[in-house]
Amino acid sequence: MTTLAPPVVRGQEPTRSRGGRSDSVLVWMVLPAFVMFVFFGIVPLLGVVLLSFATWNGITPTIELTGLTSWKAALTNPGLPNALWVTFLIMALSWLVQTPLSILLGTFMARQSRYRGFLAVFYFIPLLLSSAAIAITYKSLLDPNFGLGAGLGIDALNQDWLGQANLAIATLIFVVSWQFIPFHSLIYQGAVRQIPQSMYEAAQIDGAGRVRQFFNITLPQIKYTIITSSTLMVVGSLTFFDLIWVLTAGGPGDATRALAVQMYQLGFQASLMGPASAIAVILVLVGIGLSLLLRRIGGRADQSQMEGA
Amino acid sequence: MKRRNFLTLSAGAAAGAALAACGNEGPGGSESGGGGSASYWSLSGEPGEPYRKAAIDRFNKANPDSKITPTFFQNDAYKQKIKTALGANQAPTLIWGWGGGGLKSYVEAGQVEDLTGLFGDAALKGKLLPGSFGAATVNGKIYAMPVETVQPIVLYYNKKIFDQVGVSAPQTYGDILDLIPKFNAKGIAPFSLAGQSRWTNMMWLEFMLDRNAGSEVFDNVFAGKPGSWSDPAVLDMLTKVQDLVKMNAFQKGFASTAADTNADQALLYTGKAAMMVHGSWSYGIQKAQGGKFVPDGGLGWMNFPPIDGGKGDPSNTVGNPGQYLSISSKATAADKETAKKFFSTTLVDEEEKAGWVKSGGVPVLANSDSLYTGDDAQFQKDMSAIAAGAKTFAQSWDQALSPTAAEVLLDNIAKLFQLQVSPQQWVDNMNGVIGK
Numbered sequence: 001m002t003t004l005a006p007p008v009v010r011g012q013e014p015t016r017s018r019g020g021r022s023d024s025v026l027v028w029m030v031l032p033a034f035v036m037f038v039f040f041g042i043v044p045l046l047g048v049v050l051l052s053f054a055t056w057n058g059i060t061p062t063i064e065l066t067g068l069t070s071w072k073a074a075l076t077n078p079g080l081p082n083a084l085w086v087t088f089l090i091m092a093l094s095w096l097v098q099t100p101l102s103i104l105l106g107t108f109m110a111r112q113s114r115y116r117g118f119l120a121v122f123y124f125i126p127l128l129l130s131s132a133a134i135a136i137t138y139k140s141l142l143d144p145n146f147g148l149g150a151g152l153g154i155d156a157l158n159q160d161w162l163g164q165a166n167l168a169i170a171t172l173i174f175v176v177s178w179q180f181i182p183f184h185s186l187i188y189q190g191a192v193r194q195i196p197q198s199m200y201e202a203a204q205i206d207g208a209g210r211v212r213q214f215f216n217i218t219l220p221q222i223k224y225t226i227i228t229s230s231t232l233m234v235v236g237s238l239t240f241f242d243l244i245w246v247l248t249a250g251g252p253g254d255a256t257r258a259l260a261v262q263m264y265q266l267g268f269q270a271s272l273m274g275p276a277s278a279i280a281v282i283l284v285l286v287g288i289g290l291s292l293l294l295r296r297i298g299g300r301a302d303q304s305q306m307e308g309a
Numbered sequence: 310m311k312r313r314n315f316l317t318l319s320a321g322a323a324a325g326a327a328l329a330a331c332g333n334e335g336p337g338g339s340e341s342g343g344g345g346s347a348s349y350w351s352l353s354g355e356p357g358e359p360y361r362k363a364a365i366d367r368f369n370k371a372n373p374d375s376k377i378t379p380t381f382f383q384n385d386a387y388k389q390k391i392k393t394a395l396g397a398n399q400a401p402t403l404i405w406g407w408g409g410g411g412l413k414s415y416v417e418a419g420q421v422e423d424l425t426g427l428f429g430d431a432a433l434k435g436k437l438l439p440g441s442f443g444a445a446t447v448n449g450k451i452y453a454m455p456v457e458t459v460q461p462i463v464l465y466y467n468k469k470i471f472d473q474v475g476v477s478a479p480q481t482y483g484d485i486l487d488l489i490p491k492f493n494a495k496g497i498a499p500f501s502l503a504g505q506s507r508w509t510n511m512m513w514l515e516f517m518l519d520r521n522a523g524s525e526v527f528d529n530v531f532a533g534k535p536g537s538w539s540d541p542a543v544l545d546m547l548t549k550v551q552d553l554v555k556m557n558a559f560q561k562g563f564a565s566t567a568a569d570t571n572a573d574q575a576l577l578y579t580g581k582a583a584m585m586v587h588g589s590w591s592y593g594i595q596k597a598q599g600g601k602f603v604p605d606g607g608l609g610w611m612n613f614p615p616i617d618g619g620k621g622d623p624s625n626t627v628g629n630p631g632q633y634l635s636i637s638s639k640a641t642a643a644d645k646e647t648a649k650k651f652f653s654t655t656l657v658d659e660e661e662k663a664g665w666v667k668s669g670g671v672p673v674l675a676n677s678d679s680l681y682t683g684d685d686a687q688f689q690k691d692m693s694a695i696a697a698g699a700k701t702f703a704q705s706w707d708q709a710l711s712p713t714a715a716e717v718l719l720d721n722i723a724k725l726f727q728l729q730v731s732p733q734q735w736v737d738n739m740n741g742v743i744g745k
Contacts, residue, residue, distance in 0.1 A: 057712070059395040060418040079720075143572065144499075144562035145581055160563035163504075165727075249505050252564035253727035254720070268389045270716035271414065 019024040045284065051277035058273050070274025074266075074282075077275065090258055091237040094180075095172045098233055099226070102181050106188025127182045135246035138175050143211075162248050165255035170274050172247060172256055176240065184229045191225035192218060215307055227298035234294065235287045259283055313462050331485045346376045347402035347640070347647045350391060353381035356593040357457065360664040368655040375647040377403070385569065402648050404639040408444030408453055408633040409708040410715060415635065416447045422636040425450045427649055435658045440696070441631035441673045442594060444704045454652050455631035458589075458670030459696045462512050462705075466584045466609045467577055467589060470497060474583070478609060482520065482616040485584075489558050492583045498560035500553075501582035503573035505565055505721040506705050510726050511585050513550060515627040515706060520616040521546040524625055524701040531709055533744030538736045542620065547725060547732035549616075554726055571598060578602040586613065587626055589692050592670045592685070610688065612695050626699040629708070631673040671696060717742045 043204035052070055056063040071197065074080065109120045126134065141148045149158030161171045195218065203213050241260040250265065257265075259279055264285040267276030346381065351361050357392035358381055365377045380401070382390055387405075394400045406412055415421045428434045428451050434442075441455035466478060474495055477487045485499075492499040500576045503509040518526060522542030529537035538614065553559070561580050566572050571594055576582040585591070592610075596603040615623040634656075636648045656659065658673060665672040667682045682691040696702060709714040721738050722732045 036723075057414060057418070058392050059414060059420060061398065139565075139567075140570075142567075145560060145566075145576060146572065160562040160565070163562040164564075168565070248565060249507075249567070251727075252507055253724045253729040265716060265720075268392070269712065270711040271392070301325055 017069075021188035042213065048208050048277045048280045048284075051273055052275075052281050054274050054277075056273040057271040058267070059271075066274070066295060071278045073272070074278035075131040077262075077266075079165045079254060079257065079262055080279075081307055083259045083279075086256060087238065087258040087260075089169060090172065090176070090256075091234055093169070093235050094176045095230060095233050097173055097177045098181055098184060099230065101177070101224070102184035102229065103188050103219075103222070105181065105185040107192050107214065109189045123185060124182045126179050127186075129179075131179065132246055133161035134175065134179055135243045138171075139247055141147055142171065162250050165252060168248055168252060168256050172244065175243060175247065179243070180233070180236070184233070188222060189220040220304075224298060227294055229295045231234070231291050234290050238283055238287050238290075314612065346378065347644045347651070349377050349379045349389070349403040349405070350394075350401040351379065351381055351405040352384055352387055354383070355597060356590070356668040356670070360457075360661075360668055363664055364655050364661055367658075367660060368651050369653070372647075372650065375643075375650070377647065377651060387468045398639060400637045400639060402637050402644045403651070404635045404637055406453065406633050406635065407453075407629060407705075407708040408631070409704050410710045411708060412445065412453055412633060412635065413447050414711060416452050420639075421452050422638050422645060423450050424452060424454065424636065424649075424652075427451075427652065428454075429560070430653070433653055433657065436675055438631070438673050438675055438696075440702050444630050444708070445633050453633035453635040454656065455673045456634050456656055457632040457673060457691070458590045458665050458668070459631060459669070459673055460629040461626040461692060461695045461699070461702070462515070462586060462588050462613075463610045463626075463692075463695065464584060464586055465577060465595075466611075467580055467582070467607060468609045469578050469607050470583045478611065479614055481614050482619075485614065486556075488583070489553075489556050493557055497580070498576065498582040499558045499584060500560070501566075501573045501576035501585040502559040502563045503566045503568035504559070504563040504723070504726055506568035508705070509568050509573065509587075509724045510722045511706055511719065512588070512627070513553075514546070514722060514725075516586065516613040516705065517544055517546045517550055517616070518543065518621075519625050519627065519701075519703065520613065520621040520623070521549075521619045523620040523622065524703055527703060527706065530739075530743055535743060536740055537743055538739045543736055544732045547735055550725060551728060551732065554728060564723075574598065578607070588666050589670070592688055596669065596685075604684070610691065622700040623700045624698050625703070626695050628705060630696075630702055630704060699715075711745065714742045714745050717745075 007019065016174055044237060051063070052074075053067060054063050055066045055069060105123060109116055109123070138163070140146070144158055144163070146152065147158075149155065159167060162168050185292050199217050199221070200213055203217055239260055240258060240262065244256055244258060245264070248256045251262040260283065263276050263279040263283070266272045266279065340499075349365060352358070361381070362379060365379050369376055371679070391400070391404060391406070395404075395415065395418070404415070405422065406415075428442075437455050438459065441459065442451060445451050445453040445455055464479075469711070470492075471478065474491060474497070476488055476491055479488060489499040515527075522540055526537060526540050560566070560576055573585060573587070574591060574594050575598070577585045578595050592603070592608070595608055599607075602608060612623070612626060615621070618695060634652070636645055640648070661675045662672050662677055663680060665674075666677060666689065667683070669685045669688070671677065671689055678690070678693060681693070703709075707719060708717060718739065721730060721735050725732075725735050
């Protein structure tokens with residue numbers, strides 16, 4: 001989850017350019033980013049699609065095109081249903097845990113006051129750390145023999161966190177949430193701050209309490225932000241690899257082997273680049289499908305959110 | 310020139326430069342005129358890296374015309390890196406590896422040089438232990454030079470913990486089974502095992518299979534005979550392994566312990582675990598990290614004990630018969646000559662031998678026994694005796710098999726230890742990838 005689209009900001013339409021001259025300048029300004037995107041985004045993607053119709057072990061100088069062989073191998077791989085299930089489970093659970101907590105934290109931090117700002121600094125610390133560093137730290141803390149529980153002599157903390165199938169998934173969701181809630185809180189903080197104060201004032205006059213205001217004003221007003229944040233969470237969860245790889249390497253057994261881990265193991269450990277590429281294509285398609293679906297759920301983007309403001 | 314054209318050109322050049330920079334990690338581009346300038350990739354870290362560097366420095370000093378440039382990588386990172394480099398034609402001149410199935414895949418891809426001619430020189434070949442050439446040979450031809458050390462896998466134990474509990478070192482597998490509840494009763498894990506790394510669990514299977522059924526079963530698997538795993542002794546061995554898991558023979562949370570961080574070693578030298586099955590390189594790690602544990606005589610070792618009623622020869626061992634250096638077939642003629650000269654001079658000289666002895670290892674170079682005089686002498690003598698006395702010195706399974714079969718093997722081994730597959734399912738899954 002490294003490439004983050006900016007949150008939906010419902011700003012003004014960009015002013016139309018006046019003529020051909022400024023258009024051509026714009027084209028030149030877009031070019032560097034466009035070239036990078038084509039070379040490092042589109043070209044490798046096409047390469048992966050091509051590889052999924054080929055057989056290659058990663059080291060032979062020639063790559064044989066073998067039609068659907070790799071697709072058949074990938075789709076009949078006995079590990080695939082489990083990988084799909086694990087990926088779905090991580091996606092659903094991490095969304096369920098992260099969304100409510102992020103909205104609450106974001107709303108809390110949106111109000112300007114000194115102690116909230118002070119706390120916010122601590123909430124954002126995980127944002128500064130890389131996934132690998134987070135995973136290594138948690139792995140050490142959770143070690144049943146040398147970790148926090150063993151060190152402090154607290155038996156409740158001394159579980160086999162990463163060594164039992166269900167606990168490992170739960171631990172993974174916890175670490176993912178710990179890492180990404182700050183980011184999503186930040187998005188929600190911005191969204192809540194954009195809600196006109198007059199709406200709350202009107203609600204207060206009508207006698208609505210804090211809770212009522214939250215459900216009847218805040219939540220509906222940040223609807224589009226929820227869609228954006230959910231898209232980032234859901235699509236981002238498809239690509240969790242570094243965290244899982246360092247924490248559990250897909251284990252115990254195959255309990256945390258998500259699609260991205262399965263892809264890596266097939267491609268770089270089993271030297272089956274064809275089937276690994278087929279899984280990569282599946283990941284891309286699922287990602288595109290999910291973001292389109294979420295956009296549709298979000299409704300038409302031209303609806304006004306400012307009714308009554 | 311029109312402005313538009315100029316911009317297109319410079320944008321193209323920038324993109325080209327960016328792409329070239331990406332590909333530049335490989336040393337292929339560092340060709341200089343005149344004498345050969347071979348590149349060399351290997352593993353970083355103690356105990357090996359200083360002696361690898363020393364050999365290259367010696368060679369460069371003695372041969373001012375040619376130059377070998379080393380680059381070192383972490384173990385797991387190197388395994389992926391070298392494959393990617395080979396596929397992209399960016400391989401170094403000298404390719405470090407483990408021989409066996411990995412080397413075979415390089416040979417089939419035409420990536421490594423045939424060295425049979427070089428070792429036709431009996432004087433050169435005679436300087437290396439004969440048993441080390443097996444894993445370097447593919448279809449009767451030698452494609453790699455055995456280098457560095459012989460690494461059998463042995464059973465280590467913590468003598469202090471054994472004294473504390475009042476038990477003696479096991480002589481048979483039956484003794485091990487008796488010891489397990491005794492250690493568990495004292496809150497000490499009987500065995501330390503880094504289960505997340507998977508190849509660590511594999512070391513257990515290698516010995517359990519060998520002691521139960523002899524070395525023939527895996528020989529058949531290696532030869533690609535269909536249904537080789539269906540031997541009843543395999544089922545028996547797998548059941549025994551699952552029994553060990555069920556009796557809590559391994560530390561709590563072993564499935565999430567990773568060997569990369571040496572957490573398994575730490576369990577043994579801190580006395581949280583009583584025994585451990587591990588490669589001979591573990592000695593160097595225990596010595597470096599365990600404080601006074603090794604110097605005070607806390608570490609004991611032995612060949613894996615025989616299993617009552619088993620068919621295997623108790624002298625058999627498993628491990629790495631050596632490390633291996635190959636020459637890239639894509640290197641220039643001058644670079645290849647440099648590499649061959651490195652093989653036939655520096656890598657077989659007395660300093661090389663003395664260096665690896667000093668590292669605490671048993672060199673693949675013959676006639677090293679007289680050099681075992683330091684602190685590690687007893688360990689080295691024992692390892693040398695195990696390696697030389699073994700009726701069969703089998704190569705680690707994951708190195709012997711093709712990468713594809715090895716991955717399925719490791720996956721199923723991890724599931725076996727999780728009790729996620731039954732012995733029968735394991736046999737069926739593994740029969741499915743024989744010869745692949």
